[in-house]
Amino acid sequence: MSKIRTAITPTREENFPEWYQSVVKGADMAENAPVRGCMVIKPWGYALWEKMQKVLNKRFKETGHENAYFPLLIPLSFMVKEAEHVEGFAKECAVVTHHKLESDGKGGLVPAGKLEEPYVIRPTSEMIIGDSFSKWVQSYRDLPIKINQWANIMRWEKRTRLFLRTSEFLWQEGHTAHSTEQEAKEETFQMLAIYKEFMEGYLAMPVLDGEKTPEEKFPGAESTYTVEAFMQSKKALQAGTSHYMGQNFAKSCDIKFSNKDGDLEHAYTTSWGVSTRMIGGLIMTHSDDDGLVLPPMIAPKQVVIIPFLGKDTDDAVLDACHVLKKQIEKLEYNGEKIEVVLDASDKNAGTKGWDWVRKGIPLRITLGAKDLENGTFVLNRRDKAANEKAFISLKDGFADFPAILEEMQSNIFDKALSFRDENIKEVASLDELKAMFANDDAGFVLCYADPEVNEDREKLLKELKATARCIPFAFNKGNAEGECIFSGKKTSTKIVYARAY
């Protein structure tokens, strides 16, 4: 049987991790930097991030948050304040110890000007933002404070992979302080819901929302909530988290307010974040053996027009492409004008076509002299086979584009959702669980499980290379009591386990 040629090698089937790297490279999204574990985010990858920022920023502002900016560096003395927190991050902190460079006399440079107190590059900003909050808050009238920051973050990771896990990454981190527990909890849930809506609505990436088990929560948090996405490799990806801190960080950072009765209380805080990791999730949810597949709502451009140029007809074809571009750009999709790129670059049309397939652009138009004669253009949809094409009237055939894009958006989501749902399996015993994780394609494995910390269970899970992803809300609504498959204890809680990135 002859192999079908694909634009990406290897295929998902052949080698998923290598396929992933090839998709990133083929779409020209990012590459490894000459700095350990760091990446260069190239224009097509960064345009995706900008689009994500735009949508989220709007939602954050609508829900009363303001953007601000806090220092990159955090004094070591701040890190010590919260014991669990420093324990969680100490092993992966980049440390600044000097403030200048000197010649080493051999043409090289050495650090000079040793700092009295070293700084770490923020691995997250709870401690430095908490310090500001402690100065900003005196009375209940100063609360709530609802801040968001777009920033770069540094965590010295051992094994890194473009977008999924890099030493430096870009993210947003929301930090809020409230006068009551209830208000802080509502904030935590609100932001989790915004993440879920965004990921399902824009990224077409279905997520299981739920609470993290105690072992998996954020260092220092009272409780952590998560949105867990499901990759085509049948592994989970933690795509965003929202933390309810209780008064833990307010105590470490001294965030106190006088309440209406004039008594001093510690504030209740939250934090929540998503990062460039989402781009990795997006890739592994939708892409195929021809490269990236972008849901139209998050695509930086929705349409590419590729002129098919012959020697004598260049001008007429190019003119027609420009006219078509202008007409399509008048159309609205999801409340904004459709964005079109006309690729008039100095390559042949076939090469350009495959470049744009690999970049995942939703609609691909080709137009040559013959098409012009026939009054049509050729349309390829990225959600269909690469060679499946339609001939569309140049006159008004593009008027359907908003409807086509809408249909593609739901097709892409539905496909991902079916795949995810087919791969949630419930097990009733430890043996069944072990049998599932004998293979790499276990998917999401659901079972009755007591969420208490248990070292034996942790050891077993480590052997199975699985982790508790969350206590999913969707599967914890009025459960009958069952037996924890690990301890046999009665519980009504179901936990979902999976291999994860």
Added chain:
Amino acid sequence: MSKIRTAITPTREENFPEWYQSVVKGADMAENAPVRGCMVIKPWGYALWEKMQKVLNKRFKETGHENAYFPLLIPLSFMVKEAEHVEGFAKECAVVTHHKLESDGKGGLVPAGKLEEPYVIRPTSEMIIGDSFSKWVQSYRDLPIKINQWANIMRWEKRTRLFLRTSEFLWQEGHTAHSTEQEAKEETFQMLAIYKEFMEGYLAMPVLDGEKTPEEKFPGAESTYTVEAFMQSKKALQAGTSHYMGQNFAKSCDIKFSNKDGDLEHAYTTSWGVSTRMIGGLIMTHSDDDGLVLPPMIAPKQVVIIPFLGKDTDDAVLDACHVLKKQIEKLEYNGEKIEVVLDASDKNAGTKGWDWVRKGIPLRITLGAKDLENGTFVLNRRDKAANEKAFISLKDGFADFPAILEEMQSNIFDKALSFRDENIKEVASLDELKAMFANDDAGFVLCYADPEVNEDREKLLKELKATARCIPFAFNKGNAEGECIFSGKKTSTKIVYARAY
């Protein structure tokens, strides 16, 4: 004579540097961070930055630039490649030497995991972006590359001042590579022109554009162009720069392409940037003894509505405020909807009024029960005296707002321009120049001067605490020959000198 009370103390007259700090504090824009020389940019300051980003980003994209992101950290071996460049930055580099923290056994933390090769936090990104360009460019077909990056930058400054000079700041840095000298030079001038248009059009901040003298150019550049703003203290502020690198950085970073004849050539590169420093310039150009004054085109919000609440009439007044807000928000100014904030916070109307004066919001509306009876609201304009008010018809008086905002924008610019122009003085001899710089209010001092490097002149200027700001284009159009006031040599070049931030 009794002193007029001002919302900011001290006044500009009394102590300009302290007035500046008070304006920043009074407008709640930023504060010093607990990290040496760094700042926390608070929501009102950050909103200004976001507005600047939005306008500039649009202009960058319209002129064919794409955003991307490069690593925060730069290997020391990269810094060494360009001798002038490292010389220029070595004394102010934050150096990362370790990648984790360990307990010191006494409740504190110490750096651990020493790196084989230390990294510096980017003081600018020529070397790290140049490395990428060297991989991206093979043929003339790969050129031009036109990249912009929004990023944080670290320079370990000795004396810092909020926005004007901080160890960490936010900026954009454009980096481009071209196949010809001419194209690279055109890019350099184009970006300088965009900066000038933006600063004069949006920030209402007049700038002198011109070329830097050899001593003042960017380390490693062939030539540096600058936009120099003029502060109310009569000092200059370098508000943005655009550098033509020639082939210098292409040689250091090995950016080579094969030209149309198949020969290998080094590319011609440029870089250009503006930073959060512009916010400092904006403040010192327009603000008065009542605080910040924002040109409407850059104000995060153009209008505040402050309800004057009495016990019985709260609902009616608040309702009227909400109605008014909606009506004003329908109006367009500069192609976008007018942005209105309704300040219903728990403070008295007088306090709120002064808070918004200090924040520099262009239009301030107060509305109480009596106004409601009269069918009017009270309007204060930030470009007029704080107590100068007008009674405007609630029914339709707000319809003039777009015209009023336009008028304010030009008033604010015209005022700054007159002030700047009154303070450009031409001198014909060295004695005259020295006499000017005997005082702190010398302003911009223009004279015939040979731009060649001259150590004696540098020494003299140092004594006078003055620097060559630029060879201003406006004053170097077809000059007759004159005598350099320093050397007596014949020259047709005029240079502008000033004290500067």
